[in-house]
Every structure is written in C-alpha cells, then in structure tokens.
Amino acid sequence: MEQQFNFNNELAGKIALVTGGTKGAGKAIVERLQKAGATVIITARNAPENENSNLHFIAADLSAAAGTQKVIGEVLSTYGKLDILVNNLGSSSTPAGGFTVLTDEDWESTLQANLLAPVRLDRGFLPQMIDRKSGVIIHIASIQGKLPLYDSTLPYAAAKAGLRNYSKSLSNEVSPKGVRVLTVSPGWIRTENVKVWLETIAENSKISVEEAQQGVVAALGGIPYGRPAEPEEVAEFVGFLVSPRANYLTGTEYVIDGGTIPTI
Template sequence: MGQEFNFNNELSGKIALVTGGTRGTGKAIADRLVKAGATVIITARNKPDTEGDHQHFIAADLSKTEGTQKVAKEIFSKFGGLDILINNMGGSETKAGGYSALSDDDWEQTLQTNLLAPVRLDREFLPQMTARKSGVIIHIASIQAKLPLYDSTLPYAAAKAGLLNYSKGVSKEVASKRVRVLTVSPGWIMTDSSSRMMERISESSKISIEEAKESVMQALGGIPMGRPAQPEEVAELVGFLVSPRAAYLTGTEFVIDGGTLPTI
C-alpha cells in the first residue's frame, strides 16, 4: 500500500536549524520549512529585521568553534535537539588575482566558513540523530565544486568540493542508523546581494543591469535556462529533500543550476 503525504503540514513537530537563515537562500529555506509546519531556528552573525512566529534566532559566528558550541548549547537547552539541519551558511570574500594573490588567512577563513563550520555542526547534532534513528542533514555546496572560478573564488570552490566529498562519506556512515545526508549544489542565485553586485557591475562598466547579468552568465559559460535561480526555487528542492517524500534519498548530490554545468 502506498504511503500518503500531507504536503501542507508534512514537517509538523519537526525542529530544524538553518544556518545563514536571515537573508537570501537561507531565509527562503527557513520560510519554506515553516510553511511545511516545522519549528525553525536560524543563525547568523546579525539579527534579522523580522522574526517569524515559528522562527527562533541565535546570533553566532559559525566560522569559529565557540559559535558552534553556543548554537548547540542553546538548541539542546530549549528544544532538546534537531530533526533537520540545513548547513546553508557560506560565501567568499577573497580578492581577485588567482592563486598568487591569496594568503594563508584567505584560505583559512574560507575553509572555516564553508567546510569546517558544517563539519562542527554535524559533530554536535549527529549523535542525537543516530541515537534516535531519525534525522536529515542537507549541505548546501555549489557548482563551483566542479566549476571553479580561479580568478576570484578558488578557496571557496575548493572548500565546497571538500564539503561534497565529506557529505558523501558521512552519508555512508549514518545511513544504517536512518539518518539521511544530502548535498544541494546551486548555480548562480539571484539574491539581494547578487542584485547589488549587478548594480555595481552596471555602474562601473557603464552597462545596463541586463547586460551585467549577461556578463556574469557568460563568465559561468552560459546558463541554458537563460537566468539565475530564485532563492525560492532552491528552497523548494530543500523542502522536498527533508520531507517524508524523499525517505529513500541519501548520499546524493542534487544540482540546481539551470543547466550551467557543461558535463554530467
């Protein structure tokens, strides 16, 4: 007999953590999980402008060990643990210029933010998931793990490639304990920060916003769909993957890039 699902309230009673959940894709994911009935905790260094009825904010810098420990302590104290962990926090602030322009500090900060922060959070919350034999972890990686942009984001690409490999390894370790671990690798997403970047490119290059978008898509080798993703589209994929509808999925990477990657 087939299993029936309630799509509108399928995460009722679940406790979820979304890192970097105050803006952009993280906020879209948090909102999507709330709509599915989950209680959502969001973390970032700065407090969001508004906090929803079913969202709880913890201020923390997860690029540091103390930040991870703070988040874990507060979650175990207030909620008893997690059912869903979305390791969404990430980004790159390294300068352009290729490998020779990057210092040890550039590499260290990028690896801490994009690889070691998820590793530390998994280490905090996986034991209670495996003991309970229930849980889902999503690592948000990037197509740059396979399509590195060497001029400006090489450490970011390397960190995401490491996250992809790490995620696969952990999934094998905990699958028998009914904890699912998956990776979502987006391409270019049109967040508010991306919109501001288009404005800067437009102003500095004396071109239109649309021409600025085209220049970025060309730098990526083109996007067959002809546009970047919307945060809500990535959030919808994550919402499916953490739901009971995806109960047999683990250890897999899901690419959502509008066809950007030129190979399979």
C-alpha cells in the same frame, strides 16, 4: 506499503536549524520549512533585518568552534532534539588574483566557514539523531566544487569540493543508522545582494540590468536556462528533500544550476 503525505503540514512537529538563514537562499529555505509546519531556528552573525517572532534566532560566528558549540548547546537545551539540519552558510571574501595573492589566513578562514562549520554542527547534532534513528542533514555546496573559478574564489571552491566528498562519506556511515545526508549544489543564485550588484554594474556601464545580467552569465561560460536561480527555487527543492516524500533519498548530490556545468 502505501504512504499518505500531508503536503500542507508535512513537517509539523519537526525542529529545523538553518545556518546563514537571515538572507538569500537561506532565508527562502527558512520560509519554505515554516510553511510546511516546522519549528525553525536560524543562526548567523547578525540578526535579520526584520524581526520574526516565529523564528528562534541565535547570534553566532560559525567559523569559530565556540560559535558552533553555542548553537548546539542552545538548540538541544531549548528543544531537546533536532530533526533537520540545513548547513547553508557559505562565504568567500578572498581577494582576486589567483593562488599567489592568497595567504594562510585567506585559506583558513574560508575552510573554517565553508567546511569545518558543517563538520562541527553535524558532530554535535548527529548523536541524538542516531539515537532516535531519524534525521536529515543537508549540505549546501556549490557548483564551484566541480567548476572552480581559480582567479577569484579558489579557497571557496576547494572547501565546497571537500564538503561534497565529506557529505558522501558521512552518508555512507550514518544512513544505515536512520539519518539521511544529502548535498545540494546551486549555481548562480539571484539574491538581493546580487540584484544590487547588477544594478551597480548597469549604472557604471550605462547599460540595462538585463544586459548586465547577461554579461555575467557570459562570463560564467553561459547558463543554458538563460538566468540565475531564484532563492525560492532552491528552497523548494530543499523543502522536498527534508520531507517524508524523500525518505529513500540519501548520499546524493543534486545540482541546481540551470545547466551551467557543461558535462554530465
């Protein structure tokens, strides 16, 4: 059966939620979905720096069950449905030094934000997707789920590995009911925070920003493409995955890392 797609307005009438949508790749994903015609809701602990009347912002701490319940309740009471859920929120604030320096609190806070927050949001929004036999859930994981950095982000890597496994399992359950579930695992993304960090390295080491970036690339074991991803590059792929053009895609993980992972 031949399908006709409107690439300029292909998400018209769709309601989308992007967690962690105020900065970095999350912000780029929000802008991409808006350009495709979706009504976009964002949630984070703090409001975006630049207010946008076209966005519905919900302040919430998704690392707590009460925060996810607040978001679920407000979205469904305001819009009556959710078509697209992009679980983009991800964070790691644990200290470096390997497993011996990590406390239970380090592990619990990281698992809450990176694994349990998506689980709770999925659980809250899936029933109405299943009732309508329509919906897309995207889990933004990380290549650290396959390529962990044990010295600095051990809990984060473990949480993202769990998210990848959970995402595949969830897809097996709900895809027959009309809901697509996909995982996107980026490598290093050149966000605004990363740019500031590179400038700091360059200033402290008295080298150029480009040299600082290449030093980080070398520390990661190399990126064959030679640079980090831009947030817009991740967002463009997510925009495709949630669109009608990707209707047959579900249960799959897509890696966006410029070739960083050295194995197939």
